[in-house]
Amino acid sequence: MNGPQRALLACCLLILAPTARSADITIGSKNFTESVIVGDLAQQSLVDAGLSAEHRRQLGGTRILWEALLAGAIDVYPDYTGTLRFEILASEQLADDSALPAALARYGVGMTRSLGFENSYAIAMRADQATELGIRSITDLARHPSLRVALSNEFVDRADGWRALAAAYELPQRPRGLDHDLAYEALASRQVDAIDAYTTDPQIESLSLKLLRDDRDFFPSYEAVFLYRQSLEPAAIAALVKLAGMISTDDMRAMNSAVQLEGRPERAVAAAFLNERLGLQNEAVVQPGLVARLWARTLEHLYLVGIAMAAALLVALPLGIAAARSARLGTIITSVTGLLQTIPSLALFVLLIPLLGIGAAPTIAALFLYSLLPIVRNTHAGLAGIPASLLDSADALGLTRAARLRRIELPLALPTIMAGIKTAAVIAVGLATLGAIIGAGGYGQPIITGIRLRSTRLILEGAIPAAVLALALQGAMELLERWVTPDGLKIRQQTADG
């Protein structure tokens, strides 16, 4: 193998490397603490059973996990029966949870029994006030119209939320909307009397709250289960099934509390639980230091942006040139690249997962698509802005089309093209942080963990380097821009400025 071939092979390996699986079984988890803890429980149980398993943590929302499972990018993830019935399989209108296994099997997906806890909607009050007023169930709440109810906006808006609940229980209160985290503080400081809660929220214990009994069975059940690909090896399924029924609502609340309120790492909390209940011995995981973390994430981030930008350049420059050559082609090209720009990044990820799985590949593909428009548009504008008299002079000299492009048009359009590349690169650095929700790593990783754990320190650990990288890249591109701008054009700029 000669030099260039070797270089090409190295490039291919480099592109594939981060997307390649480092373990036989991949577990995914959603972007909230409970899901991450349960994902760790699964991973550690599988490892204990002698299997090779990795955990792709906090991968965005339901849609992303479900698509990743179907695409085979992950093999296992925890979900809730209510979510399966009302979101993923909503069109099938399943009567109850017992219809789920058969419905999932049609997708090649298996489901464990309930892990033992439910994460459902509930109405919470301060325990002392509830006792004082003799309120035990939601029915009791209806007898106290003066109680102040505050609900998360989502719960107010949903058709199966407050309106349906108020109708079912004939509740007279008029709720106001309040952010879910603020609601707990408002409740604790006695500014409101009842809020909506999730049954495993750790604050229920730490703030001594009481969950009112849903005595008319209004809320659907949201039992926690593992979903897995049916092709998964039997030993792995057996290890997952062993966890069914093992985790009570109190257990889960305590584990959520340990992570969210005490700041312990999910891995350690999961390991302690498995050790206590199942006698599992897992090695402690040592978190790398800040510098090592930053360095690794910088490499991940640069990798995402670098590959995407290189590919975008190879495609967008010819497209921009083609757009400048033919008005009709130009309209088509700018419309299509403009349309790509309008696809929300989350939707684009969901579209790309069936094709490319999760991790770096779909993130790079998304960054690539978003980078096309600024480069195409500026290439087109740079070429279209060249005075017609110069093109006439070039043609009259006898330059061929190719020579005119290379000798005259591209050098004259270069400053504009570079500005487009700079815009695309700076946007890509910012957008790449979103890749963390599909497991691409980079600076987005600490940001989403920080948002999940409400840790400003973690958010800044990702946001500051991302901002610094964007600024550094902008500075470097400006130097490059100055360097590639033909000297003759700088003079013209000077005289025009002066």
Add this chain to the structure above:
Amino acid sequence: MKFGATTALQPTDIRFVPSATTALVGPSGSGKSTLLRVLAGLIPANGTVRFAEAPVVDWRAVRLKLGYVIQDGGLFPHLTAAENVTLMARELGWPADQIAARSAELAEIVGLPEAPMARFPAELSGGQRQRVSIMRALMLDPEVVLLDEPLSALDPITRARLAQELRRIFSRLSKTVILVTHSLREARFFAGHIVLMRRGRIVQQGSYDELEQAPAEPFVSEFIAAERTL
């Protein structure tokens, strides 16, 4: 620099005298620049353009035998004067010593010293830019030189000096020169043969004296008289 709108040409049949200078004259919108651009192959012609009696099929081959100079030079701003002049020769793969010799010869012909040749167009005076443009047009030793208002962007003194030199250059090189100008005085100064145009049509052609003494239409006399009053 943008050209004015293209004027639709009326059915026109015109022959140019080899090794002599012909001036296309007329007011704005007369179609004189359009005709010149058709001759340079920059606008597709409805009819046929013949070069040395043969209809032009391969424009690129013909362009190598044409020199083209426009108002304010049309120099490429990102190339130095020398690079502008030698661009096409380098593109055709001329050896470096031949390029250098031809450049030096042309610099002597147009009277341009060495120093400005290393500068960019934006650093040159208007007169220098036109001299460089003429060098560029003559680089490949073309058979025909087309000039579109080559003097109109210059101040009067520079214009007068360059006009003198251009006439001297053309007579020395004895090329077929086709010059577009809106000034009858300029046309008379350069060309023995004048083609007067109006609204895309050739009104009359001949020497200045013929136009003056035997005007084909009242417009011819009007055009001559108008220039005298100014």
